[in-house]
Amino acid sequence: MKTAVIALYPPEPSAHLEEAIALSGVSVDLVGEEELEKVEALSPMSLLIIELGDQPLRRLRILRRIAEDSMIPILVVAVPDHIAALESERAITDFIVEPLSPSELRTRIGRLVSERGGGDVLAHRDLQLNTATYQASVAGSPVDLTYMEYELLRFFLENPGRVWSREQLLAKVWGYEYFGGARTVDVHVRRLRSKLGEERSAWITTIRSVGYRFG
Amino acid sequence: MNSVLQIRLQREYRSDSSFRSATVTAVDANYAKQSEFVLQTVATRRIRFVRLWFTDVQGFLKSVAISPAELETAFEEGMTFDGSSIDGYARLHEADMVARPDPTTFQILPWREQHGVARMFCDIYTPDGTPFDGDPRYVLRRNLRDAADLGYTFYVGPELEYFYFADAGPEPKVLDKGGYFDLTPLDIAQEYRRETIDHLERLGIPVEQSHHEVAPSQHEIGLRYDDALTVADNVMTYRLVVKEVALQHGIHATFMPKPLEDHDGSGFHLHLSLFDGENNAFYEEGSNGLSKLGGAFIAGLLHHAPALTAVTNQWVNSYKRLVEGFEAPIYGFWARNNQSALVRVPTTKRGKPSSTRVEYRSPDAAANPYLAFSVLLAAGLDGIRQNLDLPPEVGTNVFEMSSAERAELGIRRLPQTLSHALDELEQSILVRNALGEHVFDWFIRNKRVEWSRYQHHVSRFELETYLPIL
Numbered sequence: 001m002k003t004a005v006i007a008l009y010p011p012e013p014s015a016h017l018e019e020a021i022a023l024s025g026v027s028v029d030l031v032g033e034e035e036l037e038k039v040e041a042l043s044p045m046s047l048l049i050i051e052l053g054d055q056p057l058r059r060l061r062i063l064r065r066i067a068e069d070s071m072i073p074i075l076v077v078a079v080p081d082h083i084a085a086l087e088s089e090r091a092i093t094d095f096i097v098e099p100l101s102p103s104e105l106r107t108r109i110g111r112l113v114s115e116r117g118g119g120d121v122l123a124h125r126d127l128q129l130n131t132a133t134y135q136a137s138v139a140g141s142p143v144d145l146t147y148m149e150y151e152l153l154r155f156f157l158e159n160p161g162r163v164w165s166r167e168q169l170l171a172k173v174w175g176y177e178y179f180g181g182a183r184t185v186d187v188h189v190r191r192l193r194s195k196l197g198e199e200r201s202a203w204i205t206t207i208r209s210v211g212y213r214f215g
Numbered sequence: 216m217n218s219v220l221q222i223r224l225q226r227e228y229r230s231d232s233s234f235r236s237a238t239v240t241a242v243d244a245n246y247a248k249q250s251e252f253v254l255q256t257v258a259t260r261r262i263r264f265v266r267l268w269f270t271d272v273q274g275f276l277k278s279v280a281i282s283p284a285e286l287e288t289a290f291e292e293g294m295t296f297d298g299s300s301i302d303g304y305a306r307l308h309e310a311d312m313v314a315r316p317d318p319t320t321f322q323i324l325p326w327r328e329q330h331g332v333a334r335m336f337c338d339i340y341t342p343d344g345t346p347f348d349g350d351p352r353y354v355l356r357r358n359l360r361d362a363a364d365l366g367y368t369f370y371v372g373p374e375l376e377y378f379y380f381a382d383a384g385p386e387p388k389v390l391d392k393g394g395y396f397d398l399t400p401l402d403i404a405q406e407y408r409r410e411t412i413d414h415l416e417r418l419g420i421p422v423e424q425s426h427h428e429v430a431p432s433q434h435e436i437g438l439r440y441d442d443a444l445t446v447a448d449n450v451m452t453y454r455l456v457v458k459e460v461a462l463q464h465g466i467h468a469t470f471m472p473k474p475l476e477d478h479d480g481s482g483f484h485l486h487l488s489l490f491d492g493e494n495n496a497f498y499e500e501g502s503n504g505l506s507k508l509g510g511a512f513i514a515g516l517l518h519h520a521p522a523l524t525a526v527t528n529q530w531v532n533s534y535k536r537l538v539e540g541f542e543a544p545i546y547g548f549w550a551r552n553n554q555s556a557l558v559r560v561p562t563t564k565r566g567k568p569s570s571t572r573v574e575y576r577s578p579d580a581a582a583n584p585y586l587a588f589s590v591l592l593a594a595g596l597d598g599i600r601q602n603l604d605l606p607p608e609v610g611t612n613v614f615e616m617s618s619a620e621r622a623e624l625g626i627r628r629l630p631q632t633l634s635h636a637l638d639e640l641e642q643s644i645l646v647r648n649a650l651g652e653h654v655f656d657w658f659i660r661n662k663r664v665e666w667s668r669y670q671h672h673v674s675r676f677e678l679e680t681y682l683p684i685l
Contacts, residue, residue: 067261068330090261090331133259134252142260144323146419147252166493175245181368182493183569187441191419 007031007045017051023102026109042072046113051077067091071135071142073112122157129157143195152188160215163207249318250290257283263331267314270351272303272654274583276451289316303657304349313340325417326459336448348653351585355444358589358649369592372440372486375580377457378433378474379404383467387474389432408434411460420449430478447584472579473535480536481580488572498571505560510605513549513558513573515598520547522643523590524629525636527578531669534632536579544576548609548626593649634666
């Protein structure tokens with residue numbers, strides 16, 4: 001299994017979940033409710049496992065709140081009685097029903113971790129760009145990019161520290177079929193800076209009468 | 216693959232050179248990549264609804280919500296809807312229309328109470344895959360292609376003004392005068408404006424500046440320039456965001472051109488420029504920074520101004536804004552530093568030739584941006600094609616001139632009513648071509664009806680003035 005850091009809530013899992021996890025060979029971090037409140041605390045995690053246990057509604061509420069701010073996949077451990085409630089629950093990525101099989105747990109975790117792209121992450125300081133899911137995040141919070149903003153940011157992350165002219169960026173990021181003109185680059189840089197937020201906008205430097213440099 | 220797109224491409228690229236087919240493959244592959252980006256984002260971000268947006272001929276935003284499950288089909292085949300209920304789309308024999316989402320416009324909406332709602336703008340096609348003439352977005356695309364054929368990209372920087380009122384009732388109640396928010400020491404609307412700007416930035420719509428306007432309760436948010444199609448989409452989004460934020464705070468925002476008789480109306484000042492690659496085609500060293508081509512563009516705007524006013528100022532109420540004594544222009548002339556000019560050439564920062572631009576000041580905030588940009592571009596390009604000479608700059612106060620003096624300088628008044636404007640519009644081959652026959656005919660028919668309804672109306676002015684004495 002890929003190395004993955006997994007958050008488990010509640011921090012005192014039931015005995016059979018603890019056993020299944022031990023047998024599956026997956027290592028987990030136990031997180032308390034305060035940590036769940038913080039997007040940054042979850043951002044290094046690849047997966048969050050939530051056991052619905054005897055408080056299913058309360059924990060569904062918690063995970064819905066997490067899903068609003070974070071892109072972390074959520075695996076729910078449920079008992080057969082919970083299944084109906086999960087039908088239209090979009091905040092959940094996957095669920096597993098008790099009695100637990102360690103090999104099933106291991107496989108499901110493995111799928112979720114690799115589906116969510118594990119290795120294809122470009123990063124600069126607290127900015128992460130997952131090229132498998134196209135998702136960007138800053139300090140763990142998602143940043144919603146359009147397709148071209150994503151492509152431009154990916155190019156910058158793959159080619160940091162170098163100065164690129166507008167024409168070069170147009171050719172490399174937009175491609176030859178684009179007829180929008182070189183001003184388009186300025187406009188997209190402005191949009192990217194705005195979405196990254198004020199304190200990070202300086203990561204993209206304007207080099208006067210030449211072009212742009214990232215990082 | 217997506218059949219509608221293929222049909223469209225076959226039509227557009229019928230001339231069968233190898234370059235063309237290479238372009239088709241590239242466009243097709245791009246659309247596939249962009250749709251994949253959207254589908255993946257919808258899954259990862261747990262999007263529950265995708266709103267498909269398009270605009271009717273009068274500039275009202277229309278929306279169809281689809282679930283993520285339907286999205287792939289929407290990309291491949293488009294979504295069929297009944298066009299006969301959309302203003303300006305209806306044709307008796309062809310009610311069915313197909314909306315195809317433009318994946319480059321995918322954005323998650325930041326203001327929904329519940330998360331998980333995104334939007335995309337659509338292009339409208341007829342069921343056989345032809346772009347629909349009545350789709351304002353297509354009208355603008357067509358005009359932008361004319362500019363591209365000449366080697367130019369058309370950029371627009373818009374400033375939009377609007378009012379906040381206490382409610383949507385027929386008597387406008389301002390927020391920052393008349394005591395409505397007496398107890399608040401701060402300009403409370405500033406808070407709404409800030410929230411609006413936050414949303415806009417998150418939607419990828421950069422804001423250049425914002426401020427409280429001259430009139431009470433009036434605000435302006437200026438957006439950064441972008442290519443005209445993106446800006447038209449942004450203006451549609453902007454108007455929605457402003458109204459949405461107001462709604463959330465229990466007040467009403469309006470882009471009505473002239474809601475308060477004694478105060479300035481809401482303008483939609485447009486900063487226009489043409490770029491030829493990296494070069495601003497309006498800039499030329501010396502000659503005060505304005506190129507010959509920029510001059511010809513202005514000449515084209517001034518020449519066609521009376522004819523295109525019906526499009527940039529499309530409501531009965533629009534003409535209450537274009538009157539003497541306020542900031543809005545009423546005479547067709549140009550100047551560098553004269554706020555009453557129809558066309559201004561703002562002073563650019565030293566060493567920033569790229570910001571040379573032409574500001575067209577008569578449009579109002581309730582115009583259809585796609586159609587307004589289309590006719591302005593067509594007028595400017597006509598000036599370039601005909602190589603029209605730039606008339607002399609008018610620095611003096613035009614209002615103090617006699618009509619003979621104005622006539623001598625070739626200064627014409629903009630139409631004074633919607634009816635005059637429609638008369639001018641009807642004569643214009645240029646505007647007809649820019650809008651296309653379908654939109655042109657529908658627009659005139661629809662606006663004549665609006666004018667006729669207005670003529671039947673007996674106003675408060677008449678009752679107050681005439682009833683006691685006649």
